[in-house]
Amino acid sequence: MSDTTIQTLRLILGDQLSHDISSLSDIDPANDLIWMCEVSGEATSVKHHKKKIAFIFSTMRHFAQELREKGYNVHYTKLDDAQNAGSFYGEVERAIAQHSPNRIVVTEPSEHRVLEDAQSWAENFDIDVEIRDDNRFLATHAFFESWAEGRKSPRMEYFYREMRKKYDVLMNGDEPVGGKWNYDSENRKPPKEGLNVPEPYTAQTDDITREVIDLVADNFDDHFGDLSPFYFAVTRDQALYCLRKFIDERLHDFGSYQDAMVQGEPWMYHSHISFYVNIGLLNPLECIHAAEKAYHEDGAPLNAVEGFIRQILGWREYVRGIYWLKMPEYESENFLNAKRKLPWLYWGGQTQMNCLSQCVKETKENAYAHHIQRLMVLGNFALIAGLDPDEVNEWFMVVYADAYQWVELPNVTGMILFADGGYLGSKPYAAGGAYINRMSDYCSGCKYKVTKKNGPEACPFNYLYWDFFIRNKDKVKGNPRLNNAYGTLNKMGEEKIEAIQQDSKRFFKALDKGEIV
Ligand code: FAD
Ligand code: DLZ
């Protein structure tokens, strides 16, 4: 279909790859045109990890093929098409010029920047534009707003309980199954010797994926990350298989080892479905129901099932709610006034801190790190080293294949950096080396000594942790959840405080000069 008049132009963005998406609900296959486009403006809005771009483009191309097989008219602009306008705005303009549609239908873009762009089309192109709710999320904007209204600090746990009731998930009438809402206290087992972690899902690459890999290699060679090997699912069938494999092989131990980190085991007992849920191949509710069924019918333990469901029904929906409630101001929050530049070690530069080195290495290879690596190693360091939120947000947006701003920003600005002053999280998630040592085997392979608190051999997390509380005293001391930390600090002798500050000063000087730390 080219240079023909159509009724409705239906735009499908790169993270809207769901057959039941709202923008297609009333499609007229004979008269409507679906428009999809690979645009350099999106691939370089930040310089996304090579594997992430390949994943998105390959999944988009497979989705377009499935839509055509269903009998729909699909226009697909490839990145290297001569006519490619390079942006959503330019592509919409081109589509209108070619096809003179009566109107445009699009599901609400997941990112504020793109929503603003879409909101400008009606006036700028003098056309009727309908922006529909994204029906793949479980809490509408209205539901979240009314829940959050009047709450000074709307905590995830209470939102999660409402969502459990609303969707009747793990409920016994009005009561939670098992008598408790949250089994997190059972989900903190350190790793033990001889864990037999199942192999992760690895998809076969087909011609479409191979073509995309070549395209990414040719066009984004200067982006961070390894392109090969490429193992992501790129179709709904493959993603469903990946979900099934998680439920059958990993869910049982998901809870117990949720916080554990093991060198050489990037995938642990996590589900690795965030890429697929966020891009639209899997629906969050079907993932929740699959886990709930495993509890009722296959003996999956409640701590694992509840823990997994809480991440999707609770955290995932909650961070999206916060994003839309707080944007666009949320993007520039910097409560702690953190200014340090992101050190080179985040891009794979050498470091002697083994925990950071391992987490960055796996991120570069896989465009994935599991939650506790993101939170307690990469995020914890960013917090206690006082890294600039803009730089940290950019890094997290670039490196993970599941990163879109609606989910990345609240996790970084709110959860790890406390840059929103405690709106999302009740306290800064700062931790010393002892936590990392308890939950991982990284420290045994590190040049630093986790048991040493001060001096050049000491684990930097140990003194930076205290230095963080000293530096930010005026901002966070009143937080009741930090009473213990400040109680301990108050009892510290001057000599100890002096040693902490000297070590931190020396460390930051080396870090800022780009020396290997
Ligand atoms: P599992 O551990 O198996 O959890 C199951 C699912 O729960 C995930 O697939 C995801 O959909 C959901 N989930 C779990 N935790 C969160 C959370 N905190 N917020 C939202 N959803 C959650 N997740 C993203 O999807 N995209 C991001 O860009 C992203 N950035 C993060 C940045 C930081 C600093 C932190 C601390 C967390 C971030 N997360 C992000 C949340 C979480 O780390 C990932 O969702 C998870 O690691 C994905 O791996 P998985 O599918 O194996 O998750
Ligand atoms: C992340 C991304 C990238 C890298 N490339 C494209 C693209 O070429 N075409 C596209 O439709 N979407 C892409 N995306 C995802 C979009 O950034 C995402 O859909 C919007 O930001 C949502 O508002």
Ligand code: SF4
């Ligand atoms: Fe990380 Fe410190 Fe352990 Fe080294 S000793 S791995 S820096 S926590």
